[in-house]
Amino acid sequence: MATIERHSGLWRVLDEQRQVIAEAPVLVLANGLGANGLLASGRGEVPWPLTAVRGQISSLATDGHPATLPCPRLPVAGGGYVLPQTGGRLLFGATSQPDDIDPALRDADHRLNLQQLAGLSGGDVEAWSSLPWQGRVGWRAVTSDRLPLIGAVPDLEALDRTSRADQPRFVPRQRDARGGLYVFTGLGSRGITWAALGGQLLASWISGAPCPLEADLRDALDPARYALPRWRSDS
Ligand SMILES: Cc1cc2nc3c(=O)[nH]c(=O)nc-3n(C[C@H](O)[C@H](O)[C@H](O)COP(=O)(O)OP(=O)(O)OC[C@H]3O[C@@H](n4cnc5c(N)ncnc54)[C@H](O)[C@@H]3O)c2cc1C
CATH class of the missing domain: 3.50.50.60 (FAD/NAD(P)-binding domain)
Structure with missing residues (x-):
């Protein structure tokens, strides 16, 4: 339109x-x-x-890593959030960057998401940082x-x-x-x-x-x- x-x-x-x-x-x-x-x-x-606020979420495959990754039965939110695994993947995030139009996935943002995941679950970022990951970038429409x-x-x-x-x-x-x-x-x-x-x-x-x-x-x-x-x- x-x-x-x-x-x-x-x-x-x-x-x-x-x-x-x-x-x-x-x-x-x-x-x-x-x-x-x-x-x-x-x-x-x-x-x-309206301001565009960039956000990147991360996901990790849980198959093969059941002992090292958290498996919450319910969504957990606080400093970030993590969802119960769906389709063999754990989804967590997210970053928040006002006026950032970069659509590319960023390693630094994934690391921030891992830190938030560790804060929520008590896990170890270093143990997860070498795992292959996927992500998605979107923009929130935020009013003043x-x-x-x-x-x-x-x-x-x-x-x-x-x-x-x-x-x-x-x-x-x-x-x-x-x-x-x-x-x-x-x-x-x-x-x-x-x-x-x-x-x-x-x-x-x-x-x-x-x-x-x-x-x-x-x-x-x-x-x-x-x-x-x-x-x-x-x-
Ligand atoms: C990384 C991230 C994590 C989030 N996590 C959460 C969460 O945990 N919980 C929560 O409640 N919310 C979350 N949100 C926010 C949530 O995604 C948004 O608030 C929600 O998607 C807004 O819905 P919307 O339909 O208003 O806008 P959008 O989802 O942005 O949809 C608008 C649609 O309109 C289309 N469009 C725009 N202009 C035109 C046009 N001229 N013609 C035709 N189509 C057009 C766009 O392409 C888009 O598909 C998150 C957002 C991000 C980015």
């Missing part, structure tokens, strides 16, 4: 050749760090303060206040005409009775943890069903918090 636009009351997503991929009354930007780009392609709104962005996208043009905008809940939105534009991103390091409750919150935004969260917490996750005059004057 390259751009979004509103057309005849529907939200459209278009490819690079401006061919329509899909259109619907409701559009949810649930594309991680790409949400700002799509939002800017629509009406050029002020993007959210470390909370997700879940809700209807603010309408900044209408906001400028609004006398009361001291709380997110009073900020006008890009939606009407037929549908609207929503966002679900900024999940940082906790997207898997947040997904189910975040999905319920988003559904309540779209459908008008009772909110699963109290009002203060809904405000804290509201993408309109960054549209408030006090934040815009600070940025």
